[in-house]
Amino acid sequence: MRVAAVVVFLAVLAWAGAATWMLFFRDEVVAGLLARHQRITLAYEDQIAAVRRHVDLLASRQYLEQERVEARVAQVLERQDELERRQSVVEALQKQATGIALPIAAGAGPVPSLSATDRPWRGEAARDRLGALRYLPVAERLARMDQALERLTHRQTSVLSAMLALSQHRLDRYLDIVASVGLPTEPLTRLPGPATSESVGGPYVPAQAGAPFHFGSLADSIKDSLTLSARAAQVVAGLPLGRPAEEDETSPFGIRMDPFLRAPALHTGLDFRAAYGAPVRATGAGNVIFAGYSGGYGNMVEIEHISGVTTRYAHLSAFAVTEGDTIAAGDVVGRAGSTGRSTGSHIHYETRIDGNPVDPQRFIAAGARLHGMRWPAPAPVQSISSTSTSPP
Numbered sequence: 001m002r003v004a005a006v007v008v009f010l011a012v013l014a015w016a017g018a019a020t021w022m023l024f025f026r027d028e029v030v031a032g033l034l035a036r037h038q039r040i041t042l043a044y045e046d047q048i049a050a051v052r053r054h055v056d057l058l059a060s061r062q063y064l065e066q067e068r069v070e071a072r073v074a075q076v077l078e079r080q081d082e083l084e085r086r087q088s089v090v091e092a093l094q095k096q097a098t099g100i101a102l103p104i105a106a107g108a109g110p111v112p113s114l115s116a117t118d119r120p121w122r123g124e125a126a127r128d129r130l131g132a133l134r135y136l137p138v139a140e141r142l143a144r145m146d147q148a149l150e151r152l153t154h155r156q157t158s159v160l161s162a163m164l165a166l167s168q169h170r171l172d173r174y175l176d177i178v179a180s181v182g183l184p185t186e187p188l189t190r191l192p193g194p195a196t197s198e199s200v201g202g203p204y205v206p207a208q209a210g211a212p213f214h215f216g217s218l219a220d221s222i223k224d225s226l227t228l229s230a231r232a233a234q235v236v237a238g239l240p241l242g243r244p245a246e247e248d249e250t251s252p253f254g255i256r257m258d259p260f261l262r263a264p265a266l267h268t269g270l271d272f273r274a275a276y277g278a279p280v281r282a283t284g285a286g287n288v289i290f291a292g293y294s295g296g297y298g299n300m301v302e303i304e305h306i307s308g309v310t311t312r313y314a315h316l317s318a319f320a321v322t323e324g325d326t327i328a329a330g331d332v333v334g335r336a337g338s339t340g341r342s343t344g345s346h347i348h349y350e351t352r353i354d355g356n357p358v359d360p361q362r363f364i365a366a367g368a369r370l371h372g373m374r375w376p377a378p379a380p381v382q383s384i385s386s387t388s389t390s391p392p
Contacts (some may be wrong), residue, residue, distance in 0.1 A: 238306030241367025298340020
């Protein structure tokens with residue numbers, strides 16, 4: 001009993017001590033608990049604020065990145081639109097260049113063109129192109145699009161440069177043909193219409209190899225070159241560059257012994273061997289300005305071509321055309337004979353510029369050079385004529 005009493009007494013004593021301590025130090029304990037809670041709360045709030053700041057920073061970065069990507073996409077689309085406009089110019093120039101259909105020498109090459117893979121992507125093709133890259137990061141997709149557009153830019157410029165070289169080659173060849181027959185070429189090197197370009201100048205500084213060429217300037221140069229080439233081609237196409245017969249020449253142009261007077265005289269054309277009644281063909285397209293009898297020429301046909309050039313076909317036995325007819329190169333204008341001042345059946349052929357006789361070999365040689373043909377050497381003299389009368 002005493003032990004139990006002692007235990008109870010000690011428990012009561014401990015409780016009383018604790019109650020007394022709590023009575024005197026309660027405010028301090030509560031204040032400590034509140035301070036600890038406050039510290040925990042502030043720590044959480046600081047962590048939440050830091051998370052919010054990080055989220056805001058990420059959002060800002062994402063927004064800036066989105067703006068940058070949108071700007072890059074807009075640049076790519078703008079560049080794509082510009083390349084499509086350029087492609088339209090390239091295709092129009094290709095069509096114009098192909099329209100110059102006059103045959104040129106072998107080796108000039110076809111008109112350059114862009115393949116299907118070189119053209120800008122439009123509609124479904126553009127979506128397919130982007131769809132093929134959809135699994136790549138945005139930056140890499142844009143980089144690849146940039147590379148593809150850059151390749152297309154270089155390809156377009158390369159095609160235009162090749163077209164300019166081809167057009168200049170054609171123009172130079174046509175001018176060479178025109179000059180070789182004795183016609184002036186200077187009018188063919190001036191663009192038609194009044195000069196509208198601004199005044200330009202400056203020292204000549206050769207361009208470095210591989211230096212970029214402004215697309216607009218290159219396209220304008222090609223347009224000018226194609227315009228001049230087309231005009232020169234029209235002149236060349238209107239020249240009498242063929243032969244009146246496939247037979248050999250028998251008497252050249254120039255001074256020779258007159259077959260009747262046996263004295264030096266000017267032979268104003270070429271004589272071609274031809275059997276009586278053989279077809280005589282026009283050497284170029286033109287209009288018949290005379291078909292009838294003309295003194296020493298006998299029966300003669302005269303054709304007016306281009307740039308003041310005319311041709312005459314004399315000593316005919318029959319006519320196949322009448323004055324005012326429009327004919328094409330190779331058309332039959334009459335039949336070979338020996339009318340007028342002639343010693344036998346043959347064709348007397350003349351070429352004249354502004355009414356003055358010039359050597360027909362100029363035109364024949366120019367035609368052979370233009371079309372890549374080779375003609376046989378002249379055969380020994382057989383039939384000759386002396387025709388130096390003035391035009392009818």
